[in-house]
Amino acid sequence: MKVAVFMMFFCVFQLLASNGKAQNAVIELFSNSVTVETLFAEIEKQTDYLVVYSSRELDVKTKILFSKKKAKVSEMLDELLRNTNLKYEHTNNYIVFSKKVSESDVRQQTGRKITGTVVDNNGEAVIGASVHEKGTTNGVITDIEGKFSLEVADKAWLTISYIGYVSQTVPVNGKNHVIIKLAEDTKVLDEVIVIGYGSTSSKKMVAAVTAVKGEKLQDLPFANVTSVLQGRATGVIVQNQGGEPGSVPSVSIRGGGKPLYVIDGVITTDDWEFRTLNPNDIESLSVLKDAASLAVYGSRAADGIIMVKTKEGRKGKTSIVYTFNAQFSQPTVLADKIDSYTYANAQNQAAMSDGHGEYHTYSKEEMDIIRNQSDPLKYPNTDWFDLGLKNFAPEYRHSLSMTGNRKDINYYISLGTFEQGSLYKSDALNYSRYNLRSNVNTTFEEIGLKVAVNINAAYEKKKYPSFSANTIWDHLNNKKPLELAYNQDGTLSSISDHPLMEMDERSGYDKNDGLYVNTQFVADWALPWVKGLSFGTMLNYRLNSSHVKGLSARAPQYNQDGTLVVVTKPSLKEEAYFGDSYSLELNAAYTQTFAEKHTIDAKAVFTVSENNGSYFWASRKDYLSATVDQLFAGSSIGMQNSGNSDEGGRMGLVGRLKYDFDSRYYIEGSFRYDGSDNFAPGHRWGFFPSVALAWDITEEPFFKNLNLKNVNLLKLRGSYGQTGTESGVNRFGYLSTYSLAENAICIGGNLQSGFNEGALVSPELLSWYTRNSLNYGIDVAFFNHRLKGSADYFFYVTKGGLVSPADRYVVPLGTALPQIKSENEHRREGFEASLRWDDKIGSDFYYEVGTNMTYYNNLYVKNQGEALSDLKNPYKRSTHQTDYYGIMYMDNGLYQTPEQVLGVPRRLQSSATKLGDIAYEDINGDGKVDGEDQVRWGMPSAPHFTYGFDFVLGYKGFTLSGLLYGTGKRNMEFGVTTKKNEAIWVLNDYQLDYWREDNRDATFPRISLEALPNGSNNQAASTFWVKNASFLRLKNLTLEYDFKYKLLRNVKWLSTCRANITGANLFTISNVMDYFDPETTSTNGGYPVQRVYSLGVTIGF
Incomplete structure (x- = not known):
């Protein structure tokens, strides 16, 4: 917090500075x-x-x-x-x-x-x-x-x-x-959209860019900006990673890889700065998707860009706004657990399925004891969720901002905090984030100079159990009701994988603290004596550091006789990272209109950046006690430590020229000449151009003569370009490298320290490989811009890439093969569209409704790394195929009759299949089921088709808004414990729908006491276990009231007073909701996706 205090004082000093009044x-x-x-x-x-x-x-x-x-x-x-x-x-x-x-x-x-x-x-x-x-x-x-x-x-x-x-x-x-x-009039506003190295209006936009207003991202009960984007921006695909505190969804643009982030003009390749943004600080957000918008950022922008502009100071009276949100979350899906008697009965039925007697596992007397709970120490009825979970996990958010001007200096300063607790009854899992932002600018009108100094900082604190949040949830979810949680004296029982022991704060921790500070100086000088000519510079310095400390320990567990369970002694590991980077940008721009119809806009940019990082870790074990969690307290025997440093640099030249004729015809050409030290001298530079065209038909005289008053915009767009990529390139792969190792060489029968040679140097001098992209689009507006829409078709081709030449060369003894250029070719194409209607009825009611959708698919024209055996099999090969979920057997239902068991071909690895087991199809008809009968099947779990519906309804101070988000077909597989079909893993109510004589139309196969019955017949990868996990979900619903509308309108010192109630993930329509949440990334028991309820208030002075 010292850093935050220092920066706050710095901001104050900035405000006290004065500047002469502009003439x-x-x-x-x-x-x-x-x-x-x-x-x-x-x-x-x-x-x-x-x-x-x-x-x-x-x-x-x-x-x-x-x-x-x-x-x-x-x-x-x-x-x-x-x-x-x-x-x-x-x-x-x-x-x-x-x-x-x-x-x-x-x-x-x-x-x-x-x-x-x-x-x-x-x-x-x-x-x-x-x-x-x-x-x-x-x-x-x-x-x-x-x-x-x-x-x-x-x-x-x-x-x-x-x-x-x-x-x-x-x-x-x-x-x-x-x-x-006054409500905004969309018939008049021509939205300003931030793009690479500048901005443009929506009317003049020639590239594929989606803009999201900052106000759409505020006051929503999501832990980070990434989550808020889901369903709101065309082309952006956000996939949830679970509900663990501090977790962040994955993001792709049009199904590509990890996007680049540009915040206030500063490039960052990781998502740390973006995901820690305070949503209330965002003025606008743009998503850049085609080569026309991406080429100016070169190689790192090959998978798209998310660009953010934060709020700036403005002239006017000082305004202070405070926002508070209290949020409470719970799992969207929490399976009903069976009790001990039902569990024991399932074990007996499994024994009968295996050919044993009715009471083979638990006798009739034992069943009576379990039902009556007359011996709870030996036959407990443990509700593990009740013991380990709270009803709700708390979350709290505070945001305070001040904006205004003082002596010609405009300022925007904000502070934000976010605290997120967990569902666990202990305090072993939580996440906190603290934000500070100061954006200060001033203008010297007499010389046309505008100067800005921006500071942004975020500090994250994550505290996890040493066993990890997902491990604990997995154990909590898969514990049997007949396992004892506590001994009679209240101590933790001796069972293995005890989730209550794992979440106990005496069982160690993993603490991860991270800090980044970003400082930025920006100057733009519009030369007063040369109309339209301006120069600018941006200097940015960023530092980030992290400290990770992990104490591995175990809370004491006891046997029922009171003896202590012997466990491994505690150990401790610490890691520290410090990195910094700087970037310098110099630019020149010229804008001029000739004869009122011809407008040119030219820009040239030079950029250079450098980054440095250092990493260190150390560990000790065999601590006598976990009380003193410091490295010196551990044993020096077996202690370990290591560290390294790295540095890198980039340089680029950017050029862009735009021509506009009478707001009808637009042409834009741009390029980036990019240099990277990943490649050998002489091969470090790549040239990546693009061109874009647009035609606004509504500005044509012939169209105006048609007098189609309800058609306000009809614009056609097209772009083609090239971006470079260096994804997967080994740094310094063009040089011979060596590493120091403890056991590098054997001398006299003993291993000695020495140097190991790294991978062989590539026989080729590697350089950039390229991605070509093509985009066609149309923008329309009707009925005085009340109805607006756009649609785009996109096509990307990536050629080359780097692979290991294992299919060409024999791996040499003691080293690895180098990377070589491949002949791979990968295509990705799809389309996206959006449509929005907004209007007002009378003076009191206004509304907005909108929808958007995105679809993409991949085609592997050539996959050099594919095995020859798969390439020959038309059912399994990936070459010349689009995306699929996996390669597996096609199921043929469950065996229902003895004739089926004897007459239907079975897997060669299966043995003694029985009624209720899974039958498989003999695809090639050779009378056996083997690897040749496996096929490509399904769609990947990452959604290829997504859509959203949003709405806003306003009436006399009340506003109701919401978002529905959904996906097309996507497949997910049941978790390992469900697939095992062992009776001991029948723990959930839905698993009772297993095959038996009186339940032949069952969801699941028969259960068994055996660990892997029938040669693992039922555990084979097959379509039987894969479900369609498409869904439609109410992502958020907000009801807000503005007290300034009527109740407090005469309170002059109060500029804003709003309150809202919001819910997130309130309901879901999906085929798999009875089993797991369709947005989860793991069906094996990871920390679940959350449903959130929020109460919020915003007050302004």
């Missing part, structure tokens, strides 16, 4: 004669001013002849408004136009004074909104706090308007004060 800015036009629209665009481009006007009062298509091309903004505006009834006012950095109030209008007023405040959906002040008395020219604009004061007639109506928002007309009705909430 009246000077702009230069390309011609003396321009439209009003062009003038405003140049003012906003060349200065920090934003222009606010009403299109009803000012025709921006009018051409004005100015006396000179270069002048002060105020001089040009005076010329513009000469001989008009309009005026303009400066409010901070806003230039607001409104009508002059005539004397007749003043005389018509009765003297009633009404005051009010205009705010947006988030309760933030709308600065410069126009407030007019309907039917007159009497009006004002709102100040920096969104407030206004106006003299109106008694029965007047007020019309409130602001660009980008839906206008409202409300009656005064004798009121003296009103609060007006």
Whole structure:
């Protein structure tokens, strides 16, 4: 926390710094004669001013002849408004136009004074909104706090308007004060989207990019930003990894590998900085998917980019916002466990299935004792879930932010904490995260310079049991009810894999603390004397460190006679890592419009980065006691330690040129010249270009002549490009390497320390291999942009790649084969689409509904590593095949008659199959079932088809929002304990549906007392155990009320006050929910996916 305190003081010092007030800015036009629209665009481009006007009062298509091309903004505006009834006012950095109030209008007023405040959906002040008395020219604009004061007639109506928002007309009705909430007008807004090394508008977008607004990611009961993305961004596939505290889902873009993350322009190849982001700090998020958007980031962007822009300071009154969420979670699926009597009865039925008598395992007398619980020490009835689990796991989130400006310095500062507990009754498993962010910027208008200093830090604390959370859950889930948990004296019993012992805080721990601090300096200089030309730089320094400490110990267990169970003595291991990196970016940009129709936008970037890391670990064992958990307290006999360091560097040149003709035709070309020290000198550089085209048909004169008012956008897009990849490349594979080993050489019959030679040097000088991508897209908007949609087809081809030449060369004695280039070819193609409708009914009700979907598949054109035997088998080979779940036998149901047992071919490894065992198909009809009868089957568990439905309903301060997320066919297999079909593993109620004479239409095969009955016949990989795990899930549902809408609208010192109740993973439709959660990555008993309930409140001042 010392780091956090230091950075907070640093932020304060930044705020206390002062800067001289900007003088009246000077702009230069390309011609003396321009439209009003062009003038405003140049003012906003060349200065920090934003222009606010009403299109009803000012025709921006009018051409004005100015006396000179270069002048002060105020001089040009005076010329513009000469001989008009309009005026303009400066409010901070806003230039607001409104009508002059005539004397007749003043005389018509009765003297009633009404005051009010205009705010947006988030309760933030709308600065410069126009407030007019309907039917007159009497009006004002709102100040920096969104407030206004106006003299109106008694029965007047007020019309409130602001660009980008839906206008409202409300009656005064004798009121003296009103609060007006303006909703965003999607018919007017052209969303700004952050892309690589810049930004663009949604209308001018030529690449495949999905944008998500930061407000969509807030106030949701998920542990990290990654989870929130699921179902919200087209092309992004998020797969849950379970519900363990601190766990993070896996992410892919269009089914590719791990994406690259770019946060405020800084590249990071791991997801640490992204997953630890405070969602409330995010302004916007963009997902870059095709070569047109990825090429500028080169090799590391081959699998897509998730780009984040965090919030910045803004001019206006200081605003402080505090958010609190209390969350409670429980498993989405928790199987009903059977009691001891049912368990014992299953053992007896298994004995009968094996040919034994009715009471072979437990006698009739024992069954009566178990049923009556007359001897609970010998025949207990243990409810392991009740002993080990709480009803709910607690989670708490706090977020505090401050934004505003002081002496021309804009600032955004935030603090956040997140604490996540577990379901275990002990405190052995928990996760905490602490965030700090400071984004400070200022502008020197007279020289066109904008400077920003950003600091971001996160500190994570993970505490796990030494036995791991998943191991404990596995043991807790698979313990038998007839196993004793506690002895009569209350001590832990002596059973093996005792989950209550494992979660006991005396049984050691694994603590993992991680810290990263990211500092960033950004400067952008728009040259005042060269219109459209700017230079910029970004310098970033990042440090990250982690400390892992693991104490392996066991809480004491006792036999029933009171003797202590002898166990291995405690041991301790510590690991430490420190890494830092820097990156420098220099860029130049030029933007210019010629003859009002031709716009070019050019950018050149030079980047260089370097990273360093060092790692150390040490361990000792045979501790006399686990009380002193320090390395010195362990035995020096057998102690171990090791360490290493690494460094790396990259360099790149980026170029991009965009041309726009009359907002109709767009062409964009970009490239990156990338260098990596993974390759030998002379082979380190790769050139990766892309080109993109777009045609906005709605801007064509012929289309406008059709007068299709309900068609607002019809844009066709296409892109082709190439990205490099170095995935799987061994560093310094072009050099001979040696390693020091304790047992490197044998001298005189004794092993001695020495050097080992590494893998052989590749006979080829390796370099980049490439991925080519093709993307076609269409963007549409109808009915005044209330209905918007897009669709894309994508196609990727990856050629080359590195493999071990084991099929070409004999492995030499004592070393490994080098990597060589392969002739592999892999294709991935698919499509994605999204559609959204938003509208308002009356003045009180608004709604949004949207849907999105993504589908992809892989085709292995050539797989050089495939075994020759598989390649010859058309049912098993992967070459020229799309994705599948696995290679397995096709089941033919369960044997139901003796004739089937004798007449149906069985696996060669199976023996003495019986009624109720699994029968398999003889695919090739050769009268036997062997490896040649195995086939490709099913779809991978990673979903290839995903979809989402989201909605927002708002009415008089109430907002109801939700998201449904689902997948197409994906297959998952039952866990090992279920597949064993041993009677001792029949622990869940659903497992009682096993085959027996009176239950022939059973879900599971017969059970047996044998460990692997019938030559493991029923345990073979087959379609019998694989289920369709597709699902549709209500990911979240939120009901929120805004108290400022009515109850607290007159409380002036309170800018925001909202409360919400939210649920996550509330219900699921799936074929496998009776057995396991379809989103889990393990059906063998890992820590489960959670259902979450949340209460939240947001207060702003």
